[in-house]
Amino acid sequence: MENTIAQIQTIPLQYYIIFCSALFSIGVAGVLSKRNAIVIFMSVELMLNSANLLLTAFSAYRNDPAGQIFVFFIMVVAAAEVAIGLGLLVVVYRSTKTIDIDVLNRLKW
Amino acid sequence: MQILPLLLLVLPLIGFLLLGTYQMSIPKSLAGVLASLTVFGNLIISAILFFALASGTSIIKVEIFDWIRFAEMSIPCELVVDRLTALMLLIINGVGLLIHIYSIGYMKTDKGATRFFAYLNLFVFFMHILVLSANYLMLFIGWEGVGLSSYLLIGFWYGNHANNDAAKKAFIINRIGDLGLIMAMILLYTHFQTLNISEIASKASMLESGNPLVLAITICLFIGATGKSAQLPLFTWLPDAMAGPTPVSALIHAATMVTAGIYLIARSSVLFVLSPITLNIILIVGTTTAILAGLIAIFQTDIKKILAYSTVSQLGFMFMAVGMSAFDGAMFHLFTHAFFKALLFLAAGSVIHALSDEQDIRNMGGLKSKIPVTFALFVIGTIAISGIPPFAGFFSKELILGAAFHHSLTMGLLATGVSLLTTLYMFRLLFVVFFKPASVAVQANHHIHESPASMTIPMSVLAILSVIAGFINIPTLFSETQLFQDYLQPVFTQSSQLTEHHLLVKNATEEWLVLILPLVIIFGLVLLSYRRFVNEKPLNTNTGVFKIMADKFYIDELYDLLIVRPISFVSTFFREVVDQKIINEFINGIGNTTLVVSKYLRLIQTGNAGFYLLIMVFSIIALLFFNIIL
Amino acid sequence: MYAIITISIVALVVLLLGALENKKVLLPIIYMGLTIAFVLNLVDWGKSIHYYNEMYIADNFSIAFNAVLIFTTILVFVFAPIYYKPVLRPLEDIYALILFALIGAMSMTAFGNLVMFFVGIETLSIALYILAGSKKFDPNSNEAAMKYFLTGSFASGFLLFGIALIYGASGSLNLEEIRTYVISHETMMPLMLNIGLLLVAVGMTFKIGAAPFHFWAPDVYEGSPTLITTFMATVGKVAAVAAFFRLMNSSFGEVQGLWKASLSVFALATILIGNISALNQDNVKRMFAYSGIAHAGYMLIGIIAVGKDAAGVLLLYSLSYTFATIIAFAVLILVREETGTFSISSFNGLSKHNPTEAFAMTIAMLSLSGIPPLVGFAAKYNLFLTAIHQGNLLLVIVAIIGSMISVYYYLRPVVAMYFNPPSATSAIDSSSNYKKQIFISAVLIIILGLVPGLILDLI
């Protein structure tokens, strides 16, 4: 364990932060650019995971397990979200026969 | 003695309340008697007061209660009787009583007689307040009150809108004058901290002559007086006011109310003598009014309107006197005028009565023999007003003419001219109505009859008064004592002390001239008009100067064009355009704008989830940008 | 803490009973369980107990808010049978989900650690995603759920990234420790913490439905089943506000400079957008959604004015908002039941046949628009006062302008009820049992309006 942490710490923290931010931004860009609900879910997962990675990195740098414990919670939440999301998708698909989110505009104004 | 002034108010008030409240149940015959009784009571009281004052009592004061009192302001409800008041009381109640009695006959057939007498009593009540009050604010109560009674009486036959229009016009024009009086009171209070007339007089006499404050005050007072006493430019209501029953015209619009303006100025004589500019203005206004009204009178065809213009002219004459600081002259003419003008009106009323409400003199003529008593009385009135000795008008006019010649030759000639105009229109009236061959209408009318005794007796009394009233003030030329002037002398002591050259030291020649010159011309004019008017030929009023005069110098039309129409237009404009279109639309516009904004704002909510996400990201970027970068 | 445990057990029992097709006992058990939870919640009053390494803090603030949340949930359940009258199955899933959502909400008010914070939010949100779509065959419901889910999880991503950054900067997820760190670095705040804080604020702004992250709210409120909308608009919003306040108050209260300006702008925008958009809505349900947005704006003012005073004010405001909203939605449910539409005209002439409902609705509307002497006024008044004390005059002026605008749309149903002639279908079964509940809520609004001090000084 000590070893792993030491190994992680050989890469400067900034790199992690920048990497995670990039990952997060890719996720955001994905959400914005795609109209396919599944791809959007995947992008959101990417955002969550970038946060996970960031938490882990901080946790490792500070020798504080709290961050990593949090990550477990987040993974549970993310799993639940995906489950719900896919379930909703199925329901929506059943009524609209498409998974394009632009079709969803019955409710407006 | 203290209770008497109060009684003066209470009696007519009771009369009014009784008659007014039980309008329906009091029989008409009783109403007249009741009303006359109250005035009779007042006459007795007035006489007592008059002689009490003559025999030494200087002034009677009654404070009834605190009317307005707070902080340092104190305006009590207070009555005061001095000689001026006593004189006015006599005129009001004397002429008033006669006219009340006359009205019993005149209004016998009218359904609303009870109401009529109630209003008359109301008028008497307010007139008493006017002359009895010790301060201007109380005076104003009477001032407005007589205006109100006048309004009610002019519009007495309210079924006809012409009468109502006349009443309304009278009230509104009077209000313009009232505004002047209010302004005067405000100025007075602001500078003297009191509205008590005698206190103001004594405080004002400390001021120097020509003080701009006094100028402003007197101008405002004079505006008030022009409204009530029908002077230029506010005289147009008086001829129209003839729409009321004739006794009203006699009492209110000839003998009493319209002279309130003179009374007001006489009361405030101290202020006026301190302001020579105002006196000159009064002089100019009085002269112009007298001449203008006299000219108009010549060409009128309505018997009452002629008398009305005559009244305006005579009032102008009195104002001329005032303008020359001859307050006693003005008061004396007011006094005599009350008798003969009331007589003339009543006689005219008798004529109208005889002809079943015919007022157009072109439809008269030849009445000399048909209603001889009325004719005789009318002649007396005409002679009196024309200033032919030894009738009353001669003495009072002489006093004013004397003052005028003393003032300047121009004024003297102008005053004489006014006096001559009187002769001209009065004799024209007399000749056309009584001497001219009977018109078709008169010939066809078989109901022409002399008026009942209840009408002729009061007229006769007035006629007697018109004959003899002048003798109480015989010109200095013939007598050492002038009863009238001496009686009023204490009232005007203060003001005469302030004018350097008031007491007229006349030389005999001048006075003879003033006496004789007009008389000669008068007789000439009488002859002239006899030749001119007894004949069939009516006046040619279709062209030239005559037409302008016959059309009353277009003053009514001018007012209509300059004031009435613009205000009416502005009223509609304000209502329809400014209020509805501009203000209301603007206010509604604020509300509607919000609604419109809302209408478009909700369109942002496109319903597209992708769009929502985009906005979120943009907002976050903006947020970070403003917080971190800036 | 024991309240949460009780509710969890009740939820599980409900699920179980539902599986056994035992319909009749479900609601009684829920009522009982919630009542017990309500009492248990109050047991810790005044003690300020920290549970599980300060994960859960039962202080007066959280207890008071949790009491509001539980009570509101009870009210929601009271109206559940009317709403679900035509449904024959036991509905255990929906009931259980509401209870789970409540658990999430309660954790949000009482968190002592960002982990608990996040977990609470997600518990609430995920339950709500499902609930929003619980009318499976209604395309509106589907769409609402989908939109809610998409935007909600997206916002959660930002929230989480923000938490991560805060953790990175301060080295802790514990509120107290973060606070210590923040205070000691007040002059030299690391950029990371600043960005993290803003991202968390964005996430929370989204959750309370304030501009510019409010777009989901009208659509989701409109599309969701009305009972769920009621729950969302009350419990969901109040919990988010409480959590937001708690986070700002306990960790970042001393560094207002970092976030106050941004949140002020958000609050201004929210109040104006919410109120103005509500003006032109004919759909009452959607109108209430915008009204909810506007109220989120007002509550943001309370959050901006952190401090002990603000907590009490916020509690009062939440109470006033919750009660009035519940009444409004309850009446809406009844009306919709009869007329089949949410249009404002469906309220026409309600006062004729259902004076009690009309009266309650009027009280609710007047309270929401802040007219004295109702609690809505007391709440707004104290809120503005607190804000003014802190020098936010501009904010208060805009808020007051917003209130002025709101009078207009809040009065529309009132006018319809009292002054419009009833339409043919608008008579409601006046034997409805819910008159009393609605009436009691209305009376509560009045009473609370008379004694707001009782609430204000609680915490």
Added chain:
Amino acid sequence: MIIALLILLPLIASILLFTEKLGKHSKNFALAVGVIMLGISLAGGYAFTFAAQKILVIDLDLMKYLDLNIAMKIDALSLIMVVLTTFLVPIIIASSEKWEKRTPSFYAFIMLMEMALIGVFTASDVILFYIFWELALIPIFFITAFWGSGDAKKISIKFLIYTVVGSFAMLVAMLYVYTLTPDPHSFDFETFLSLNLPYTVQVPVFLAFFLAFAIKIPLFPFHSWQAETYNASPVQGSMLLAGVMLKMGLYGIIRFILPLCPLVIISDWSIIYLSLITFGVIYGAVIAINQPQLKKLIAFASLSHVGIIALGIFSDTAYGLHGSIIQLFSHGVNVVGFFLCYNIIKKRTKTDVIADLGGIASVAPRFATVFLIILLANISMPLTNSFVGEFLILLGVFQMNVTIAIIASLTIILGAVYMLKMYQQIMYGPKTECVNEFSDLSAKELLLFMPILVMIFLIGIYPSVILHLLDQVI
């Protein structure tokens, strides 16, 4: 004690009436309560004049529970306003007829209104004042919207929003001033009024208060709700609005603007709002001249009259203030009398278009007399109540600004013009068709007019009734 009664009695009565259990007796019940209220307020007046003043103060510090200080006090000004309210409310109630719908609630709203009005006039805590101020809106809104005619719904909403805009501005100002009170902050009148605000602060405070009051009174150009609302409202609503409610605004000016913003009032800028008000005075009078509808005519006449009162208050002289307070009372009495006349005409002829009426005097002389007296009181005839007030106001205004006094006093003429024009058209001339059936006042109706007439002459002849009271405070 007296204040508590004055507040609680109408409240209880209103709740009782709202239950609609009283049925037919609602009117009599409301009337009885109204009369009792009048008795109580007169007792208050007696106590104020002759006894210890302690009973006229309530000071319940309920800060702890209500977050509010129930502080109420009756001083001379309050007393006058309270007496006016309690004097008019029974008349208003008595003048009403049975409605087609919800009669008991109508009276309940009137009672509620009475309570709110008394609350406004007696509150001595700023927030309490504000609460009552707003509370007074609700009943009048319902009265107008529910029992009104024509476009009542829309108009009452406009009215409501309009006035609410103003009062919110006032609320802001109140909160703002509150923050300026010395620590610990307080909403007490005394604290508020003893503040010596700097000029720069007084200006915005003035503007906010002025907006609120100007809308309520209403002063030009914030009057556009007035004529519409009067017109749409049932006549009792109009009476409440014109008789008492608009006095709230004037009362507010005396209570708040004068002591809080003295520097603004004496500043050179005051000419701006003074000119606006003065213009409004003339504007209202001029519009009234050609106004075809009687009720709107009353509205515009009222606009003109209250403008004068406002000028008197702003003149900041003892005369102006005293005069204004007399006028506050008189105008309430007169305008209600006017509306009573309107009510009679409207009830019998079913129209209020002036041109359709005519010749009523010939069939109803008693009514003609009563109407004339009320009309004369409205144009401030001497010996009627408004003369003294108007004279004092003009005196005060004159000492402040001569030009404004002269322009404002033109209403004396214009008032006569529009009133007489209207009166002539309605009462005189030949009878029109709709007047044929016109019956004169019944004894009962005459009785209704009696208190108004008595008040007109009482104040006119003996204004010291009010002036003496005021002398003790101002």
